[in-house]
Amino acid sequence: MPQLDKVTYFSQFFWLLVFFLSFYVICLKIILPSISTILKIRTKKIDSMSSEMNVLKEEQNSILSTYDTVLLQSFSESRKALQTVISQSNDWMVSSIRNVNSTSxxxxxxxxxxxxxxxxxxxxxxxxxxxxxxx
The missing domain is CATH 1.20.5 (Single alpha-helices involved in coiled-coils or other helix-helix interfaces)
Structure with missing residues (x-):
């Protein structure tokens, strides 16, 4: 078997160690730190975005509650105004009928x-x- 030849075994083992160790050093010193910094930056961005989202959700909830209160208040005021107009028109109509009946x-x-x-x-x-x- 040629891969177990004693003459070439040491040179194969040497180059295998050289390539794997160089690959390991490159991964350890260059690739992994860049990946870790990218992941850290991503987590910071996600955290900041989630805090901003929470602030925006709170603002949205406050705006919606204010909108609801204003809407309810306007509905109640319009209902009161409509009731007063109806009662005034009924009073006017009754007085007009009495006036017409008594005069004309x-x-x-x-x-x-x-x-x-x-x-x-x-x-x-x-x-x-x-x-x-x-x-």
Missing amino acids: FANANHSYLSTINDINKEKLAFSKIDNLVKE
């Missing part, structure tokens, strides 16, 4: 009531006559 339709109402009274008198008289006839 006073004669018409009087004649209407007297006509109803006359009709009721006639019905009463006819019912009495009808009762007398039936007896």
Whole structure:
């Protein structure tokens, strides 16, 4: 077997050690420190971003709560304003109807009531006559 030849065994072992040790030193001194610094920078960025995200979330929550309170307050004020407008319009309508009935339709109402009274008198008289006839 040529790989176990005693003449070339030492030279193969030597070059194997040289390449692997050089690769190990390069990895240990150059590649691994750069990877570790990159990872440290990434973790710092992530930590700073997460703290900023927390601050932004708190600000968003405060803005939303303020928005909700302002919205509820405006709804209650608009409801109160609408209720006052409705009550004022109802009061105005009742007073207007009373005013119109007392001024413009006073004669018409009087004649209407007297006509109803006359009709009721006639019905009463006819019912009495009808009762007398039936007896």
